Amino acid sequence: MFVLENGANKGEDSRLQAISEAIRVVPHFPKQGIMFQDITTLLLDPKAFKDTVDIFVDHYRDMDISVVAGVEARGFIFGSSIAIGIGAKFVPLCKPGKLPGEVISEKYVLEYGTDCLEMHVGAVEPCERVIIMDDLVATGGTLSAAIRLLERAGAEVVECACVIGLSDLKVRRKLNGKPLYILLEPRQVENGF
Amino acid sequence: MCAYRDEDPRLHDLKTKIRVVPNFPKPGIMFQDITTLLLDPKAFKNTIDMFVERYKGKNISVVAGIEARGFIFGSPIALAIGAKFVPMRKPKKLPGKVISQEYILEYGRDCLELHVGAVEHGERALVVDDLIATGGTLCAAMDLLERVGAEVVECACVIELPELKGRERLNGKPLYVLVECFECCQ
Numbered sequence: 576m577f578v579l580e581n582g583a584n585k586g587e588d589s590r591l592q593a594i595s596e597a598i599r600v601v602p603h604f605p606k607q608g609i610m611f612q613d614i615t616t617l618l619l620d621p622k623a624f625k626d627t628v629d630i631f632v633d634h635y636r637d638m639d640i641s642v643v644a645g646v647e648a649r650g651f652i653f654g655s656s657i658a659i660g661i662g663a664k665f666v667p668l669c670k671p672g673k674l675p676g677e678v679i680s681e682k683y684v685l686e687y688g689t690d691c692l693e694m695h696v697g698a699v700e701p702c703e704r705v706i707i708m709d710d711l712v713a714t715g716g717t718l719s720a721a722i723r724l725l726e727r728a729g730a731e732v733v734e735c736a737c738v739i740g741l742s743d744l745k746v747r748r749k750l751n752g753k754p755l756y757i758l759l760e761p762r763q764v765e766n767g768f
Numbered sequence: 769m770c771a772y773r774d775e776d777p778r779l780h781d782l783k784t785k786i787r788v789v790p791n792f793p794k795p796g797i798m799f800q801d802i803t804t805l806l807l808d809p810k811a812f813k814n815t816i817d818m819f820v821e822r823y824k825g826k827n828i829s830v831v832a833g834i835e836a837r838g839f840i841f842g843s844p845i846a847l848a849i850g851a852k853f854v855p856m857r858k859p860k861k862l863p864g865k866v867i868s869q870e871y872i873l874e875y876g877r878d879c880l881e882l883h884v885g886a887v888e889h890g891e892r893a894l895v896v897d898d899l900i901a902t903g904g905t906l907c908a909a910m911d912l913l914e915r916v917g918a919e920v921v922e923c924a925c926v927i928e929l930p931e932l933k934g935r936e937r938l939n940g941k942p943l944y945v946l947v948e949c950f951e952c953c954q
Binding site: 599601604605611613615618619620621624625628645647648651652653655656658659662663664665666667669672673674675676695698 | 789816833835857
């Protein structure tokens with residue numbers, strides 16, 4: 576669900592408005608035609624950053640979640656704070672070669688070529704309830720790989736959480752059968768930071 | 769073997785949660801893995817609390833976290849002390865205008881980047897990473913912050929490898945660590 580449109584109350588509305596305005600659009604990054612949604616400007620606003628984390632913590636606090644899995648690297652920025660806020664483990668999902676010790680790997684398809692996500696063996700136990708965190712979901716390729724990694728470890732992926740989600744997900748509402756919890760749609764406008 | 773910084777009982781627990789992975793990323797290195805600490809919510813929270821207790825109320829407006837494990841610790845610290853969080857990243861990850869600082873590795877060079885405008889002149893900053901080894905990355909981070917006119921108040925790491933003398937490399941800047949580990953390289 577998109578929080579901004581789905582029954583968000585008045586108080587939450589104004590927090591989301593401020594969060595949205597704190598996000599910077601960088602045109603043509605990493606390549607021509609992409610309007611990159613840059614969350615680093617959100618992180619420069621301590622109140623808006625705290626509100627972002629608080630909205631996720633309030634949503635997940637009573638859902639009996641024992642694991643927050645964060646996608647490297649921007650998923651770490653939100654995910655570790657959310658994990659602390661709800662008293663869950665934090666499990667980093669990393670690019671190949673970064674995690675020491677035994678890992679499981681999951682390949683996924685990019686526009687050109689493939690990439691790979693890894694998770695430590697033993698980090699997550701069977702039947703643990705997990706949320707996956709990333710700053711943004713576009714095609715869903717990375718998040719789908721993350722879901723597969725966690726399910727291979729026997730965990731139950733309860734939801735995928737992102738600050739920003741591309742509009743066509745509004746219609747689909749799910750990714751590989753898993754619910755999405757997304758705060759905002761992408762900004763269209765260059766706000767001249 | 770690891771030593772304790774002082775007698776805070778939370779440190780005993782922290783030290784036992786760090787996993788040592790031999791011969792990673794290459795033979796002879798005993799890698800200090802903090803991911804097992806993150807699997808213990810209480811120990812992870814205690815780690816953050818110890819940093820927050822030190823830095824809250826010290827007028828620090830910027831926490832700069834070094835990609836990627838510095839993000840995991842830096843972001844909750846920033847939130848708790850009411851500071852901005854500024855990611856310091858490998859090349860080409862940050863969109864928009866950046867400044868870069870090259871630094872020397874054992875074999876070759878690497879580079880750290882910071883967004884132009886993220887940090888203002890005169891701001892008081894912390895640099896956070898999970899571990900300090902030779903100090904090369906932390907130095908590059910400090911250089912970037914000082915180039916934009918910030919004051920680096922302290923570097924904060926969970927783990928120090930004192931035998932690699934990173935502390936000396938920091939040009940007199942204070943370093944605060946929770947745990948020291950010895951005999952981590954052969």
